[in-house]
Amino acid sequence: MLFIASLFLFEAKAQNVPDPQVYKALEWRLVGPFRGGRSDAVTGVSGSDHTYYFGSTGGGVWKTVDSGKTWKSVSDGYFGGSIGAVAVAESDTSVVYAGGGEKTVRGNVSFGYGIWKSTDAGKSWERAGLDKSRFVARLRIHPENPDVVYAAVMGDIFKPDKTRGVYKSTDGGANWEKVLYVSDVAGAVDLVLDPNDPETIYATTWEIKRTPYSLESGGPGSKMFKSTDGGKNWEDLTQKEGFPEGTLGIMGIAVSPLNSDRLYTIIENENGGVYVSMDAGESWTRTNEDRSLRQRAWYYSRIYADPQDEETVYVLNVSYHKSTDGGKTFKGANAPHGDHHDLWIDPNNNQRMAIADDGGAQISEDGGASWSTYMNQPTSQFYRVTTDNSFPYRIYGAQQDNSTVRIRHRVDGRGGITEDDWEPTAGGESGWIAPDPDNNDIVYGGSYGGYLTRVDHDKGITRSVNVWPDNPMGHGAEDMKYRFQWNFPIFFSPHDSDLLYTTSNQFHRSRDEGQSWEVFSPDLTRNDKSKLGPSGGPITKDNTSVEYYATIFTAAESPLKQGVIWAGSDDGLVHVTTDNGETWQNVTPGDMPEWLQINSIEASPFDPSEAYFAATGYKMGNYEPYLYKTKDYGKTWTKITSGIEPEHFTRVVRADPAKRGMLYAGTETGMYYSKDDGASWHSLQMNLPMVPITDLAIKENNLIAATQGRSFWIIDDLTVLHQAEPGIENKALHLFKPQDSYRIDGSSRSSNYAGTNRDGGVLVYYFMKEEPKDELRIEFMDSNDNILRTFSSKGYNGDTLKIKAGSNEFNWNLRVEDAEGFDGLIMWAASLRGPKVTPGEYKVKMTLDGQSQVQPFKVLADPRYPSTQADLEEQFEFLMNVNRKLTETHQTIKLIRQYRAELDSMETKPANLDAIQAEMTEIEETLYQTKNRSGQDPLNFPIRLNNKLAHLNSIAGNGDYKPTDQAEEVRAELTEQIDVQLARFKRLEQEEISKLLNIEELRTKLDIKK
Secondary structure (H helix, E strand, C coil), rough: CHHHHHHHHHHHCCCCCCCCHHHHCCCEEEHEEEHCCCCEEEEEEHHHHHCEEECCCEEEEEEECCCCCCCCCCCCCCEEEEEEEEEECCCCCCEEEEEEEECCCCCCCCCCCCCEEEEECCCCCCCCCCCCCCEEEEECCCCCCCCCEEECCCCCCCCCCCCCCCEEEEEECCCCEECCCCCEEEEEEEEEEECEECCCCEEEEEEEEEECCCCCCCCCCCCEEEEECCCCEEEEEEEECCCCCCCCCCCEEEECCCCEEEEEECCCCCCCCEEECCCCCCCCEEECHHHCCCCCCHHHCCCEEEECCCCEEEEEEECCEECCCCCCCEEEECCCCCCEEEEEEEEEEEEEEEEEECCCEEEEEECCCCCCCCCCCCCEECCCCCCCCCCEEEEEEEEEECCCCECCCCCCCCCCEHHHHHCCCCCCCCCCECCCCCCCCEEEEEHHHHHEEECCCCCCCCCCCCCCEEEEEECCCHCCCCCCCCCCEEEECCCCCCCCEEECCCEEEECCCCCEEECCCCCCCCCCCHHHHCCCCCCCCHHHHCCCCEECCCCCEEECCCEEEEEEECCEEEEEEEECCCCEEEEECCCCCCEEEEEEEEEEECCCEEEEEEEEEHHHHHHEEEEEEEECCCCCCCCCCCCCCCCCCCCEEECCCCCCEEEEEEEECCCCCCCCCCCCCCECCCCCEEEEEEEEEEEEEEEEEEEECCCCCCCCCCCCHCCCCCCCHHCCCEEECCCCEEEECCCCCCCCCCCCCCCCCCCEEEEECCCCCCCEEEEEEECCCCEEECCCEEEEECCCCCCCCCEEEEECCCECCCCCCCCCCCCCCCCCCEEEEECCCEEEEEEECCCCEEEEEECCCCCCCCCHHHHHHHHHHHHHHHHHHHHHHHHHHHHHHHHHHHHHHHCCCCCCCCHHCCCHHHHHHHHHCCCCCCCHHHHCCCCCHHHHHHHHHHHHHHCCCCCCCCHHHHHHHHHHHHHHHHHHHHHHHCCHHHCCCCHHHHHHHCCCCC
C-alpha cells in the first residue's frame, strides 16, 4: 500500500509539468562575452604542435587544435564545473584525464565532480572515480602506461575530510588506492613524476581551510614527500637539511628532466622563497626570497623546470618569473592577462608553452615572447546580472579577475555578438551594477573595499561616490566603520528613479547621485566579533573583503509597495521593513541553519507581503539547497526545495513577473523551474552547460543567467514555458502562441569567437508528435487573413520547410515574398528583398495534413526610430511598389529569353524575325545589363533600369523611415521609363510574337499571369 501511495504521488507530481520534449526546441543562447575567466590547469600534447587543453574554473574542459586561435568545450554533455587538473598520456595522446575542483581557492571557489577520462582525445568522456574528491589539484600519468595515473586530492576545503591525499590507479581510473595521507585537514596540492624514473614521485600537501569569513593557509599538515617505489612508501623531505623551519604553507615542486638530482620548490614560510636541492631532496638551499615570487602564496606557488636547460626554471605569480641561473635571479613577464596559475612546456621543444591564468589559457610558440589571445574563450565568471532599459537592452555584470561589462543581448547585424557590442562600465570585478533607470548611460557599480563609482558613458567621465571612502585593505572587518562585502548590493528603487540604495552591515540611500548618503537601518547582521578578525594566516594574511563577514549580502524593495524592503545577511539573518526603514523586523526562518549566506532575495511581483530567498552554506561544507518563501511579510516561511538535487546548493531564485507561481532557481550544478510557486522543481538545464548559476534576471519574457565560468546565457522566449502543459506530447500538433516580436533584423549562427545572436523577426514554436503524412504548411497572415508568406514541407517558392517529429522552432523574418528574379541575375548595390510588415496584429496558421491551428501575435515597432505608423506604412507601400515593378520587369526579361529561344528553334524563319529579335534585345538591354557575368562586372558595364530601381529597395529599406521625397521622385521616374519598355514589349508580343508562338502556353510554362 505504501508503494502504491508513493507511486501515485510521483505520478501526480510528474503530471504537474509538461514533458520536456514538448519545448525541447527552446534553448539557452550564449550571449558572451568571449573573454576568458580564471583557469588553473593547462596542458599541451607532445608530438602535436597545435593541440592543447585547459580546465576552466566553473566552465569545464576546453581544447584547441590551432594553437589557441579557437577553443571548444569538450566536456559539455558529460560534466562541467571547475577543473583543477588536466593531463594527456604521453604514450597514447588520445587518453586524457580531467580532475574537478580548482586549486585557486578564491572567495568564489567552486568544487568539481571527481575524475573523468577520455580515450578519444576529448570527444567523449566517462567517469573515472573519486567522485567526492571535491578538489583535484594535479593529475600525473605514467609516461609508458596510460592506465597508471596519480591524483593529488585536496578534498573538501570547507571542512575536515578524509578523502584528502595522493591516490593511484593502475586500471585507468576504475579503482583508486590512497597511497599518501597526512590528515583530514591537509590535502595533496602538487605532484610530479621524475621524468627519468616514473617510480620516483614527489608530492606536497597543504593544510588549507576556507570559511565564509576566513582563509587559512598553512599548518602542521603542510609537508613535502618523496617516493621511490611508485607511491608505496614515502619519505618526509621537510625534515631534511636546509629546509625552512617553522610553519609551512603551500609548496610547489619540480624536477629537472636533465638532472633528476636537481629539484626546485617554491615554499610559503616566514623564510620562504625558491629552494633548490642538488641531491634529490636530501639537502636544500634557498636561492631566492623575492616576495614578488611568493606574494599571496595560496593563490599561486607553482614552479616548473625547463625540459632542455637545467639552469632555467619558472615560478608563477601575478607575473610569471623566469630564471636562467638555477633560481638565483628571476625576470618577470606577463602573458596577456596575468595572475598565472599553471604552465606546460613541451618536453621536446621549450619554445612551445601553454599558460593558465585569470584570463583563461594562452599559447606561445616562441618561448613566451608572444602569446595567443584570451578574447576567444567564453569562460567569464560573473557574480550578478542586471539589465537596462535601452533598446535592445543591455546585460550588466562584474567579471571576476577583469572589468565590469555591459553587453547587448542581441544585435541587428549578421553574425555574432562581438567585442564591438560590449564595453566596460562602472565598478570592478566583484560588484553589483545599477544603471540609472532614466539615463542608461549613467551607471553605478561597486567593487571590494566599499568602492562605488558613477560612470557617465555619454561624457566619458567617472566619479567615486563611496559611502565611506576609508580604504580597509589589509585590515580585518573589525576595523571598518561600515562593513562592505566584496559583493555588496547596489540598486535603484523601483518607485523612485532618484533613490539609490547600497548596503554594508547597514542600509544606505542617496538622492543626489552619491554626493551624500543616509544610514536608515541598524546593523542587520549577527555582528559576531569572533568572525570579524583578519583573514589569512598563520603565515600570510589575505584581506580583500571577500572574507568580510556580518554584512548585508542581498536586498530588494517590493516592486508593488514603496518602503517594503528586504535584507539578507551573509551570516544568516533576514530582515524586512514595511515603513521605509523606520522600523525593521528580524524575520529569519526558525528552521533554517545558522550562519547561512542569504545569497539572493526576490520581492514578489504580485503581492508586497510575499518574498523568496536563496541561501547557501557551502563554505561550511553544507551543500544542501535552501529556498524559502513567505506570504505574510516573513512571519512564516515555507522551505521550497522539493525536486532539487541534494547537493545542488542554491544561489538565486527569481519570480516570473508575467506568470504567477512560475519561479526560476539557479544552483551550483544546474537550472530549475517551478510552475507551482516552488512546491516542486524541475530541470531547466536543456543545452546550458553544467556551470554554477550565480544570478538570474527576467526582461521582456527573456531569462538571463549569469554563470561562474561560462559568461551570460539567455532563453529568448519564456512564453513557451508559460504555455507548456501536460498532455501536449500526446497531440498530433500543438502551436504555441508566438511572443510579440520587435521589427528588428538579425541572424543567428554559432561561432568560436563571438556570442550567438538572436534571429530577427518572430520565433514560432510548435510540437508535432509525428512527421506529416502529407504536408506541414505554415502561413503568416495579416489581421484580415490575407496571406503574407507561406512555407511548406513540400516546398514553396524555392523554400522547403525543415521539420522533424517533436519540438520545433521556426523563424519568420517578418518579410513578405521577395521580388521575382531570374537565373544569372547580377546587380550592384540592389536588392529584391521583400519589405518587413508594419507594426500591428498578425496570425500564424499551421496546417498538418489538413488540420489547422491559428495563433495571433503582434509585431512591435522598433522604439529607436521616431517614425509613426503612417511613416512605416508609407515605407512598406513604397517598397512593395518597387518590388511589384521589379517582378514585372524580370518576368518580361524571362519571357523575352523564352520567346527568343523558341523563335531561334523555328525551322521556317519568318521574314520579320530579325526585326522582332532586334527589338526584344533592345528592350532587354534597356531593362537589364546583359553583359554582366560576374559580381564585379557592373563596374565595367553600366547598370540598367532594373538595377537602378532595385537600388531604391536597398536604400529605402535601410532602417525604419518613410521614403525621402527624392526617393519617391526617382522611383516615379524609373517606373515611367520601365513602363515605356514594358508597353513596347506588350505591343510587340500581341502584334507580332503571338502570330508566331503560342504565348499563353509559354506564359503558363513560366508561371506568368497576364
